[in-house]
Amino acid sequence: MKIHLILNGTPREMKVAPDRRVVDLLREDLGLTGVKEGCGSGECGTCTILVDGEARLSCLLLAAQLDGCRLTTIEGLAQDGRLHPVQQAFIDQGAVQCGYCTPGMILAAVDLLNRQPHPTREAIRVALSGNLCRCTGYQMIVDAVETAARRMREGEDA
Amino acid sequence: MTERSARPELGPPQSPMLEIGASVPRADAWAKVIGAEHYAIDHYPLGLLWAGARRAGLAHARLRGVAIEAARALPGVVAVLTAADVPGTNRQGIVHKDQPVLVEDHVRHWGDPVALVLAEDRETLRRALALVEPDLEPLPGVFDIAAALRPDAPTLHPGGNVLLEAEISTGDTASAWDVCAAIVEGTFDLPFQDHGFLETQNGVAQVEPDGILTLTVSTQAPFRDRFEIAHALGLDPLRIRVISPYLGGAFGGKDGATVQCLLALAALHVGGRPVKMVWEREECMIAGYKRHAARLCYRLGALTNGTLHALDCQLYFDTGAYAHLGGEVMELGLEHAGGPYRIAHTRMRGWAVYTNNPIGGAMRGFGVCQASFGFERMLDRLAAALGRDRLDLRRQNALRRGDRNAAGVTLVHSTGLAACLETLSRHPLWLERDRWPDQAPPLKRRGVGVAAVFNAMGYGRGLPDAAIAKIALTPDGRFRVDSAVSDMGQGNASAFAQIAGQILCQRADAIELVQPDTARALPSGSSSAGRTTYSYGNALVRACEALRAKLLHRASLLLMVDEPSGLALLPGRVRHLPTGRDLPLARLAAMLPETDRVSIEQFVMPVSQEVPDTGKAFVIGFPHVLFAYAAHLAYVEIDTLTGKLEVCRYLAVTDGGRVLNPRNFDQQIQGAVAQGIGYALCEELRLQEGRILNPDFARYLLPTSLDVPDIASLAVATVEDTGPFGMKGIGEVGINGPLPAIASAVEAALGRCPSQSPLEPRRLVAEVAAPSASDDAPR
Ligand code: FES
Numbered sequence: 001m002k003i004h005l006i007l008n009g010t011p012r013e014m015k016v017a018p019d020r021r022v023v024d025l026l027r028e029d030l031g032l033t034g035v036k037e038g039c040g041s042g043e044c045g046t047c048t049i050l051v052d053g054e055a056r057l058s059c060l061l062l063a064a065q066l067d068g069c070r071l072t073t074i075e076g077l078a079q080d081g082r083l084h085p086v087q088q089a090f091i092d093q094g095a096v097q098c099g100y101c102t103p104g105m106i107l108a109a110v111d112l113l114n115r116q117p118h119p120t121r122e123a124i125r126v127a128l129s130g131n132l133c134r135c136t137g138y139q140m141i142v143d144a145v146e147t148a149a150r151r152m153r154e155g156e157d158a
Numbered sequence: 159m160t161e162r163s164a165r166p167e168l169g170p171p172q173s174p175m176l177e178i179g180a181s182v183p184r185a186d187a188w189a190k191v192i193g194a195e196h197y198a199i200d201h202y203p204l205g206l207l208w209a210g211a212r213r214a215g216l217a218h219a220r221l222r223g224v225a226i227e228a229a230r231a232l233p234g235v236v237a238v239l240t241a242a243d244v245p246g247t248n249r250q251g252i253v254h255k256d257q258p259v260l261v262e263d264h265v266r267h268w269g270d271p272v273a274l275v276l277a278e279d280r281e282t283l284r285r286a287l288a289l290v291e292p293d294l295e296p297l298p299g300v301f302d303i304a305a306a307l308r309p310d311a312p313t314l315h316p317g318g319n320v321l322l323e324a325e326i327s328t329g330d331t332a333s334a335w336d337v338c339a340a341i342v343e344g345t346f347d348l349p350f351q352d353h354g355f356l357e358t359q360n361g362v363a364q365v366e367p368d369g370i371l372t373l374t375v376s377t378q379a380p381f382r383d384r385f386e387i388a389h390a391l392g393l394d395p396l397r398i399r400v401i402s403p404y405l406g407g408a409f410g411g412k413d414g415a416t417v418q419c420l421l422a423l424a425a426l427h428v429g430g431r432p433v434k435m436v437w438e439r440e441e442c443m444i445a446g447y448k449r450h451a452a453r454l455c456y457r458l459g460a461l462t463n464g465t466l467h468a469l470d471c472q473l474y475f476d477t478g479a480y481a482h483l484g485g486e487v488m489e490l491g492l493e494h495a496g497g498p499y500r501i502a503h504t505r506m507r508g509w510a511v512y513t514n515n516p517i518g519g520a521m522r523g524f525g526v527c528q529a530s531f532g533f534e535r536m537l538d539r540l541a542a543a544l545g546r547d548r549l550d551l552r553r554q555n556a557l558r559r560g561d562r563n564a565a566g567v568t569l570v571h572s573t574g575l576a577a578c579l580e581t582l583s584r585h586p587l588w589l590e591r592d593r594w595p596d597q598a599p600p601l602k603r604r605g606v607g608v609a610a611v612f613n614a615m616g617y618g619r620g621l622p623d624a625a626i627a628k629i630a631l632t633p634d635g636r637f638r639v640d641s642a643v644s645d646m647g648q649g650n651a652s653a654f655a656q657i658a659g660q661i662l663c664q665r666a667d668a669i670e671l672v673q674p675d676t677a678r679a680l681p682s683g684s685s686s687a688g689r690t691t692y693s694y695g696n697a698l699v700r701a702c703e704a705l706r707a708k709l710l711h712r713a714s715l716l717l718m719v720d721e722p723s724g725l726a727l728l729p730g731r732v733r734h735l736p737t738g739r740d741l742p743l744a745r746l747a748a749m750l751p752e753t754d755r756v757s758i759e760q761f762v763m764p765v766s767q768e769v770p771d772t773g774k775a776f777v778i779g780f781p782h783v784l785f786a787y788a789a790h791l792a793y794v795e796i797d798t799l800t801g802k803l804e805v806c807r808y809l810a811v812t813d814g815g816r817v818l819n820p821r822n823f824d825q826q827i828q829g830a831v832a833q834g835i836g837y838a839l840c841e842e843l844r845l846q847e848g849r850i851l852n853p854d855f856a857r858y859l860l861p862t863s864l865d866v867p868d869i870a871s872l873a874v875a876t877v878e879d880t881g882p883f884g885m886k887g888i889g890e891v892g893i894n895g896p897l898p899a900i901a902s903a904v905e906a907a908l909g910r911c912p913s914q915s916p917l918e919p920r921r922l923v924a925e926v927a928a929p930s931a932s933d934d935a936p937r
């Protein structure tokens with residue numbers, strides 16, 4: 001089938017098998033390998049993307065469901081040559097180790113901060129609890145999201 | 159603060175000076191936050207084929223044959239291979255070569271591969287794998303250590319079910335018990351743990367036009383992989399090239415062959431086409447290596463004044479179907495079985511035993527993680543028996559530099575345990591520990607626990623722990639480090655950049671890091687054993703110093719000064735200090751032939767000069783001489799109705815020598831503690847006759863952001879003279895503390911603690927319900 005979508009800001013028209021998993025479509029057909037797969041069954045959050053601004057698991061989505069949607073992957077998060085404040089804060093606060101959870105983690109955090117600009121540490125932990133990280137113990141990730149929230153509120157562009 | 163400037167294009171910010179001791183951002187962070195880093199799994203070469211293994215699906219069986227015709231007939235299937243198609247020995251294994259690439263006739267565990275399928279796409283591969291029919295005759299299996307050791311047990315390997323049996327002893331345990339004022343005993347059981355890395359085992363392979371077999375694999379040991387593949391498939395190791403990009407986690411689980419031999423075998427059969435193999439999560443759980451399940455039997459005695467005096471223990475490790483590093487894991491567990499304490503008389507015996515369970519292999523903590531539960535439970539019980547404070551008893555017996563450890567080895571290197579315990583004892587979390595249980599809400603019990611742990615570094619005697627570093631001045635005046643040890647997330651590559659930046663006085667953007675490629679770098683051992691940064695870093699220090707000396711000498715020729723003493727390396731240039739003249743490094747590079755711009759140096763880790771009259775069964779490994787130490791403290795709260803345990807506060811004090819990068823140091827400690835909390839509370843492979851009942855993240859639960867508290871990490875100020883800039887490896891030690899510290903806290907809260915881990919709600923509820931709980935709880 002043919003679908004229309006806005007992918008990382010660019011309108012696209014694509015012919016896809018309607019039952020193609022979105023994670024495969026993005027990684028294999030479109031080369032957006034920043035989208036990761038860790039479990040394939042909705043349990044780890046590494047495949048998180050933004051669909052119309054909301055965090056969704058691309059391993060559980062099918063291509064047909066994307067028709068008419070606005071998609072953001074980690075590759076499309078930086079704007080005008082600048083990192084998103086969450087990306088910058090992940091670097092500054094040491095939230096990246098192996099980095100395999102990082103794209104999904106960052107997008108889940110972006111979704112949170114869009115909904116809730118003043119999250120407590122506890123709220124950040126709740127919002128990220130669907131995203132597994134085996135390397136960091138989460139603390140520096142929570143630090144990073146706190147930092148990003150503060151900078152975004154202060155209007156810093158990091 | 160970081161400097162900020164509007165940049166026309168997306169690029170890393172103005173790069174910082176790479177100074178040792180500073181929390182410089184990791185070299186890999188930028189590419190990882192924009193999704194640009196290419197892991198092995200992100201490689202999709204043009205025209206690739208997909209490879210997959212058909213797993214046996216029975217834990218113990220005779221394989222009478224494999225019906226492959228139906229799969230082969232499926233359109234899109236390129237080849238279906240069985241053991242008959244494997245050239246060479248068909249055997250892989252790091253030390254013991256006992257694991258077939260494809261099973262010939264004896265299936266020894268559920269995930270044993272019986273056929274390899276190659277297909278044009280993944281959907282066809284999936285269907286073809288289901289069409290492969292192994293003809294299996296079930297055999298009676300052995301599914302735990304006790305069953306494997308019975309005289310009439312079915313045997314898995316020609317030599318029987320004992321892979322290795324060994325003893326380490328000192329003093330005279332026969333008579334030592336008589337003078338002990340208190341003797342405590344305990345038996346402890348620990349389950350298999352999965353590494354839970356998020357990037358599953360995967361890679362791509364291709365025979366290049368020049369005949370070189372090239373693999374890009376998520377691996378911890380690219381150099382060793384060549385020899386494993388060559389041995390298994392009868393190839394020339396020097397005609398195999400392995401590239402190891404940044405890994406999406408590993409923790410020991412990608413040390414040794416996973417996809418390598420299967421991929422190589424596949425590549426040999428498809429006339430130069432690239433082949434890709436990715437294990438799905440369930441396959442990763444079923445076929446991947448695990449932390450060994452273990453049973454520990456302990457007896458520890460002390461004198462009236464609290465001096466530890468005698469230890470007798472037996473450690474049994476379930477290595478599953480194949481050896482992998484089972485003997486070496488047992489060795490390290492045994493060497494640490496006495497804890498980080500002085501004990502004059504010890505008799506420590508160990509067994510690594512084959513069963514039809516999943517394969518036990520390397521995992522962070524490598525045998526020590528299990529032993530730590532045993533010796534620290536003993537210390538707590540001894541403290542209770544003697545009426546002593548738990549921390550005080552540990553401080554009294556803590557190993558110091560110059561002591562002999564419980565394995566009889568003299569500690570001639572940095573030994574900072576006493577400093578760790580001292581720091582912990584002055585921390586508010588310890589000083590205010592009594593307030594925690596006193597403020598427990600209704601229906602909750604609270605406790606505070608402590609643990610002292612240690613972990614050896616390096617391979618130990620018998621296998622030189624060596625690394626060869628290579629650094630070059632590039633034509634554009636930057637420096638390129640050809641790393642030879644994989645970065646699985648621990649940040650060693652960034653440490654290498656920091657070392658080079660410090661010695662060569664360069665900013666981050668002047669240091670280019672190339673991840674391991676056997677065609678460019680030089681053999682340097684594996685990314686493991688707390689030796690990654692230590693060994694390669696030491697070699698790199700030498701290489702950088704040699705390169706600096708060489709470049710200053712060459713610069714003196716170009717600047718026509720008499721000798722290089724007035725020359726200094728500065729970011730991007732050499733300056734002649736007496737005259738202030740600058741020579742840009744790019745210009746210097748342009749004057750030098752490539753061979754003159756490179757520096758290659760090696761380092762070999764020191765080994766024990768003592769030859770202990772014990773541990774003779776260990777050909778490699780025993781003894782070690784370098785150790786990292788730690789003291790951990792945990793605050794827990796237990797719901798008396800549900801048994802749910804929450805770790806509320808946590809402190810880890812670590813002796814890892816000098817800290818090269820405080821933030822990266824804390825990353826390692828926090829990550830290890832989190833993984834240790836999972837091991838303590840919930841992670842357990844559930845097995846039924848060798849079949850894993852929870853082979854996914856829905857049923858095998860990893861700690862989430864809600865299960866791990868903020869972790870305070872402190873470093874003590876020791877310096878390891880033999881380490882690069884005084885550091886020691888700390889990748890392992892942090893995981894050894896959480897289980898014993900949490901168990902200690904549980905005992906403080908409930909008056910007792912299960913001797914079986916993980917400390918799950920059902921086990922804790924049983925303790926709450928047991929009579930006389932909470933009497934004489936330690937404080
Ligand atoms: S890959 Fe989608 S949730 Fe794990």
Ligand code: FES
Pocket residue numbers: 095096097098099100101102132133134135136356406407647
């Ligand atoms: S950084 Fe490795 S999984 Fe999160």
